[in-house]
Amino acid sequence: MTEAMAEGYDAHSRYQLEAAGSYAGVVRHAAGDAVQDVRDPFVGIADYGCAQGQSSDPLLREAIAEIRTTRPRSPIFVCHNDQPSNDWAALLDRLEGPDSYLAVSDGPVTPLISPVSFYTPVLPRGTVHLGVSFAAAQWLSVPGPTDAGTAVYFDQLEGEHREAMRRQAQADWGTFLRLRADELAPGGRLVMDLMVVADDGTPAGHDLWRELRRICLDMADEGRIDSARLARYVLPVYERTREEVLEPFEAGSAGGLAIEALATRPIPNPYAERYRRDGDAEAYGADFAGFVRAFAGPSLRRGLDLSPDAEDEIFRRLAQAVSERADGFWFEVTTILLVVARA
Numbered sequence: 301m302t303e304a305m306a307e308g309y310d311a312h313s314r315y316q317l318e319a320a321g322s323y324a325g326v327v328r329h330a331a332g333d334a335v336q337d338v339r340d341p342f343v344g345i346a347d348y349g350c351a352q353g354q355s356s357d358p359l360l361r362e363a364i365a366e367i368r369t370t371r372p373r374s375p376i377f378v379c380h381n382d383q384p385s386n387d388w389a390a391l392l393d394r395l396e397g398p399d400s401y402l403a404v405s406d407g408p409v410t411p412l413i414s415p416v417s418f419y420t421p422v423l424p425r426g427t428v429h430l431g432v433s434f435a436a437a438q439w440l441s442v443p444g445p446t447d448a449g450t451a452v453y454f455d456q457l458e459g460e461h462r463e464a465m466r467r468q469a470q471a472d473w474g475t476f477l478r479l480r481a482d483e484l485a486p487g488g489r490l491v492m493d494l495m496v497v498a499d500d501g502t503p504a505g506h507d508l509w510r511e512l513r514r515i516c517l518d519m520a521d522e523g524r525i526d527s528a529r530l531a532r533y534v535l536p537v538y539e540r541t542r543e544e545v546l547e548p549f550e551a552g553s554a555g556g557l558a559i560e561a562l563a564t565r566p567i568p569n570p571y572a573e574r575y576r577r578d579g580d581a582e583a584y585g586a587d588f589a590g591f592v593r594a595f596a597g598p599s600l601r602r603g604l605d606l607s608p609d610a611e612d613e614i615f616r617r618l619a620q621a622v623s624e625r626a627d628g629f630w631f632e633v634t635t636i637l638l639v640v641a642r643a
């Protein structure tokens with residue numbers, strides 16, 4: 301099993317929040333379509349890889365409001381899925397807030413938690429009418445190759461190691477889709493986005509992980525990181541190409557799911573955008589390093605067996621490197637948004 305996000309992920313996930321925020325109309329539409337012919341006495345919603353729910357909660361609220369227009373009294377369940385080590389307390393706190401989907405009027409809404417890997421069944425067969433999943437399916441089911449030397453990101457791997465990670469990513473993607481197909485009710489919809497490489501073939505993490513590799517190698521030389529651990533660690537994230545995302549659908553190995561809508565687009569980096577407005581390189585470095593730590597910190601900590609001081613130092617150096625190279629540092633996520641339906 302791979303690691304969940306760091307505690308405090310919400311405070312450092314503006315990037316993910318802005319991406320998900322742009323999908324409100326798509327989710328609302330999919331929710332309406334998904335319940336059109338429902339005969340079940342309930343409506344099931346699932347959020348796969350929810351973290352603390354900050355990005356998806358407004359979208360779930362939209363979806364429930366839409367479902368209520370045609371099914372005002374149907375009981376609805378919303379199942380939040382993430383790794384067991386997720387910060388579930390923060391998610392539950394959010395559900396008590398005034399903006400929570402629980403505040404939508406009419407019939408009952410029951411929140412559920414399924415703290416298992418989404419590479420295993422998350423809910424019983426045929427119970428999900430609307431699934432959502434944002435910025436999650438690029439995380440693989442297992443750690444990266446352990447014999448690839450000092451590469452820390454998939455695009456630093458070469459030859460057979462790179463191919464092994466590609467194969468793992470494609471096997472995971474097929475597994476994810478087939479499991480979701482099984483969980484979707486007939487007519488159910490899944491709205492999801494995941495990272496893909498940019499049109500010119502450059503992964504979003506290229507520059508970032510080159511810096512992190514350099515920092516880790518320096519710290520290994522200084523005896524602050526275990527070189528043997530570093531040689532065995534690769535972040536378990538793979539940015540697929542658009543073709544790799546489409547592969548299971550074209551090969552008929554997506555559990556019968558059909559693509560209804562698809563859009564690829566770059567998501568502007570909010571930290572870099574602010575830097576371009578205010579010129580504050582130090583704040584850019586600090587906030588960007590906080591963003592990276594929130595998603596990659598737990599994996600690095602466990603993979604490299606970092607002391608708290610060593611982890612602090614990695615991200616202090618990253619913040620410094622980004623602020624020193626503020627004008628030349630590039631990090632921009634390209635996402636593919638998919639709406640898929642179970643026939």
Ligand SMILES: C[S@@+](CC[C@H](N)C(=O)[O-])C[C@H]1O[C@@H](n2cnc3c(N)ncnc32)[C@H](O)[C@@H]1O
Binds near residue numbers: 356417433437
């Ligand atoms: C970058 S975060 C995105 C969180 C949230 N969906 C958002 O848009 O802000 C990726 C999430 O996927 C979760 N995740 C990664 N692999 C997972 C797995 N195998 N099963 C369940 N959740 C997983 C992580 O724990 C994390 O919460």
